[in-house]
Amino acid sequence: MKPLIVITGASSGFGKEMALQFSAAGHPILLLARRIEPMIDLNLPNTLVKAVDVTDFNAFAAAVAEAEKKYGKVDCLINNAGVMLLGNIWQQDITEWQTMLDVNVKAVLNGTKIVLSDMMTRNEGTIINVSSIAGKKTFGNHAAYCATKYGVHALTETVREEVSSYNVRIMLVAPGAAETELLGHTTDENIKDGYNQWKETMGGTSLNPVHVATSVKFMYEMPQSVNIRELVIAATKQD
Numbered sequence: 119m120k121p122l123i124v125i126t127g128a129s130s131g132f133g134k135e136m137a138l139q140f141s142a143a144g145h146p147i148l149l150l151a152r153r154i155e156p157m158i159d160l161n162l163p164n165t166l167v168k169a170v171d172v173t174d175f176n177a178f179a180a181a182v183a184e185a186e187k188k189y190g191k192v193d194c195l196i197n198n199a200g201v202m203l204l205g206n207i208w209q210q211d212i213t214e215w216q217t218m219l220d221v222n223v224k225a226v227l228n229g230t231k232i233v234l235s236d237m238m239t240r241n242e243g244t245i246i247n248v249s250s251i252a253g254k255k256t257f258g259n260h261a262a263y264c265a266t267k268y269g270v271h272a273l274t275e276t277v278r279e280e281v282s283s284y285n286v287r288i289m290l291v292a293p294g295a296a297e298t299e300l301l302g303h304t305t306d307e308n309i310k311d312g313y314n315q316w317k318e319t320m321g322g323t324s325l326n327p328v329h330v331a332t333s334v335k336f337m338y339e340m341p342q343s344v345n346i347r348e349l350v351i352a353a354t355k356q357d
């Protein structure tokens with residue numbers, strides 16, 4: 119059997135498509151998100167599905183341990199779960215910043231800590247963090263979100279430097295705007311409308327989950343001796 123892949127945020131969007139593609143390639147998978155039904159409904163073979171809030175270190179670690187008992191050691195963790203709550207910081211409810219910091223940054227640290235020591239001992243393994251072009255350039259109404267995604271870039275490169283000599287890969291994918299549920303959680307309707315108008319400048323060509331999942335699978339399938347440190351993917355028409 120191929121090695122175990124762990125995918126966070128697998129109940130929708132990019133993570134759900136990654137689950138389909140890695141499963142189709144013959145990997146056993148552990149799927150994590152808070153909503154369990156959409157993951158069960160995928161009905162994939164050799165798959166453990168867990169309703170886990172990835173900001174909860176112990177619950178995340180317990181799910182990984184259970185999957186490793188069934189399928190062997192984690193060969194790849196994809197830290198994909200994320201939240202985007204757009205807003206001006208002088209108007210936005212501060213709980214929205216906390217949610218983004220917890221899911222977009224702390225949960226990535228959680229996952230990394232859970233799998234990394236063992237990968238370093240085995241001298242193999244891959245972690246792929248899903249950041250964003252909002253981790254490379256700024257956008258209006260994105261202050262807190264950009265802060266979290268710039269943070270993902272920083273922590274990814276820092277850990278890469280720390281573990282490269284152990285033959286462990288840590289990679290980052292930075293997608294542009296895509297059609298998923300992500301924008302739907304923003305509470306400010308005017309900001310949502312503005313974002314949708316901006317997307318219309320791409321004439322309906324913004325990314326879809328297949329583009330991102332295909333990129334992530336390509337990164338993983340490079341030999342262990344090759345690290346695609348950062349892959350930026352966006353619609354050709356995105357400015």
Ligand code: NDP
Nearest residue numbers: 127129130131132152153171172199200250296298299300
């Ligand atoms: P979706 O909203 O469709 O998916 C987000 C996923 O994250 C869901 O499965 C959600 O599951 C999960 N999630 C959120 N909070 C938690 C939590 N506390 N614990 C566990 N799982 C959680 O969005 P995308 O697929 O677009 O987003 C995936 C990643 O891609 C994110 O990191 C996002 O920032 C990034 N990205 C997205 C872009 C886009 O335009 N769509 C562009 C660039 C980057 P549940 O609610 O069931 O817990």
